[in-house]
Amino acid sequence: MLDPKRVRTQTEEIARRLAVKNFTFDQATFEEMEQRRRELQVRTETLQSEQNKRSRSIGKVKAAGEDIQPLLAEVDNLKQQRSEAEEALRELQESLNAFLSGLPNLPDESVPSGDSEDDNVEVRTWGTPPTFDFDVLDHVSLGERLKGLDFEKATRLAHSRFAVMQGPIARLHRALAQFMIDLHTGEHGYLETYVPYLVNADTLYGTGQLPKFEEDLFKISGDQPLYLIPTAEVPATNLVSQSILDADELPLRLVCHTPCFRSEAGSYGRDTRGMIRQHQFDKVELVHIVRPDESEQALEELTAHAEKVLQRLDLPYRVVELCGGDMGFSAARTYDLEVWLPGQNKYREISSCSNARDFQARRMHARWRNPGTGKPEPLHTLNGSGLAVGRALVAVMENYQQADGSIRVPEVLKSYMGGLERIQ
RNA sequence: GGAGAGGUGGGUGAGUGGCUGAAACCAGCUCCCUGCUAAGGAGCCAUACGCAUUGCGCGUAUCGAGGGUUCGAAUCCCUCCCUCUCCGCCA
Numbered sequence: 145m146l147d148p149k150r151v152r153t154q155t156e157e158i159a160r161r162l163a164v165k166n167f168t169f170d171q172a173t174f175e176e177m178e179q180r181r182r183e184l185q186v187r188t189e190t191l192q193s194e195q196n197k198r199s200r201s202i203g204k205v206k207a208a209g210e211d212i213q214p215l216l217a218e219v220d221n222l223k224q225q226r227s228e229a230e231e232a233l234r235e236l237q238e239s240l241n242a243f244l245s246g247l248p249n250l251p252d253e254s255v256p257s258g259d260s261e262d263d264n265v266e267v268r269t270w271g272t273p274p275t276f277d278f279d280v281l282d283h284v285s286l287g288e289r290l291k292g293l294d295f296e297k298a299t300r301l302a303h304s305r306f307a308v309m310q311g312p313i314a315r316l317h318r319a320l321a322q323f324m325i326d327l328h329t330g331e332h333g334y335l336e337t338y339v340p341y342l343v344n345a346d347t348l349y350g351t352g353q354l355p356k357f358e359e360d361l362f363k364i365s366g367d368q369p370l371y372l373i374p375t376a377e378v379p380a381t382n383l384v385s386q387s388i389l390d391a392d393e394l395p396l397r398l399v400c401h402t403p404c405f406r407s408e409a410g411s412y413g414r415d416t417r418g419m420i421r422q423h424q425f426d427k428v429e430l431v432h433i434v435r436p437d438e439s440e441q442a443l444e445e446l447t448a449h450a451e452k453v454l455q456r457l458d459l460p461y462r463v464v465e466l467c468g469g470d471m472g473f474s475a476a477r478t479y480d481l482e483v484w485l486p487g488q489n490k491y492r493e494i495s496s497c498s499n500a501r502d503f504q505a506r507r508m509h510a511r512w513r514n515p516g517t518g519k520p521e522p523l524h525t526l527n528g529s530g531l532a533v534g535r536a537l538v539a540v541m542e543n544y545q546q547a548d549g550s551i552r553v554p555e556v557l558k559s560y561m562g563g564l565e566r567i568q
Numbered sequence: 569g570g571a572g573a574g575g576u577g578g579g580u581g582a583g584u585g586g587c588u589g590a591a592a593c594c595a596g597c598u599c600c601c602u603g604c605u606a607a608g609g610a611g612c613c614a615u616a617c618g619c620a621u622u623g624c625g626c627g628u629a630u631c632g633a634g635g636g637u638u639c640g641a642a643u644c645c646c647u648c649c650c651u652c653u654c655c656g657c658c659a
Binding site: 182185186188189190192193195196198199200201202203204206212215216218219220222223388390518520 | 586
């Protein structure tokens, strides 16, 4: 949620910045609602005040033995007006709130404009895409030949866009997650965190998935209205919701390994082959909760931590800064990490690192007590994949493939694979 | 799932209809006293929103959540949520 005060006072500016995200801000509607809200609120509070005043005096008048009938009549009249005003105010505040919570976060001034991923800006590259003196296979062919990946069985068990993994491939998948967690806790100072995989609507509202993107989520049936998490960002970031943190508790750095569930509505026909786009996938997620003046720096650090995973795995990648049109709802700034996939002969997203600034904190009421002002103020939140485990598996399989269809185990994963050198 | 007890400010904890947005204590902050330390004294110390703004401010809402009774609710009634204890069941 944007700061309502700011939306009110800098309306032009807000509209201009949101346009970078290809979002049209309906200024006329907003200003009209805002003006009515003001009138109704003043009227409601005045009536409340009058009624309170009279009610308080009734006790005294009664104690003095005087007639309270005239006061009762006045209060009765006020009550009528008050409840009408209250009702109108409540309705308006609801629509105003819906309007405001539907506004995406402001992109940073530095965010490049553009409509799609084609307009993202390459920031840097690392490593060199490998060359092969044989015809490369993609992870599907490699996995099926090694009897480690089975998409047909998964479809029979569940639906399309699911996978079954077995044997050393399944272990490699697990090894990747373990390696990532160990790296982030051991070298980058993250706190390992385990969270619920089902969350309620408030939690999803807090990080910005609701109310606008419900169709992307899996909602469970049953007594409790719960949703499968689309990313650990949701529960992990919401750990600080509804709270006021002391300055010395910051920054918080959390690492969280969970499955993620996405309906992938609207992506029919995209990446239908293989593990790139699944309804269920594992991800190691990094979350930072920081003081506002440290969030720019935190985004650089978080991105570097995600990059370190690819570097240790010796996987070539590039970093791109997302353009306005490709950014998420809650982000002010986003770096994507794209890993080289020989099977597709291109870079594909494997991590997305975003600074949400105070946008999520406002929605979830996460604050810190600023020693400078003594006041509770919204925190800044950041999140990034460190990394998507399924896609990391794809990248390792394709980049480490050998002419005979076997897969070399990356050096850093050998200890997690019981010393195995090669999957064949 | 069954029985019982509870949910009040950063913490502990008073408060069964108006003088309570909330006693007291602890923690924290400011000042005074003091050679240092320790002790002592005075004051401040919830959040959100609105109005006003030169300045002091004023108002509304909030005592788990929602609804109800009443001129008036932390306090009475209803529903729900959560926590604790015991029993049952269970990975």
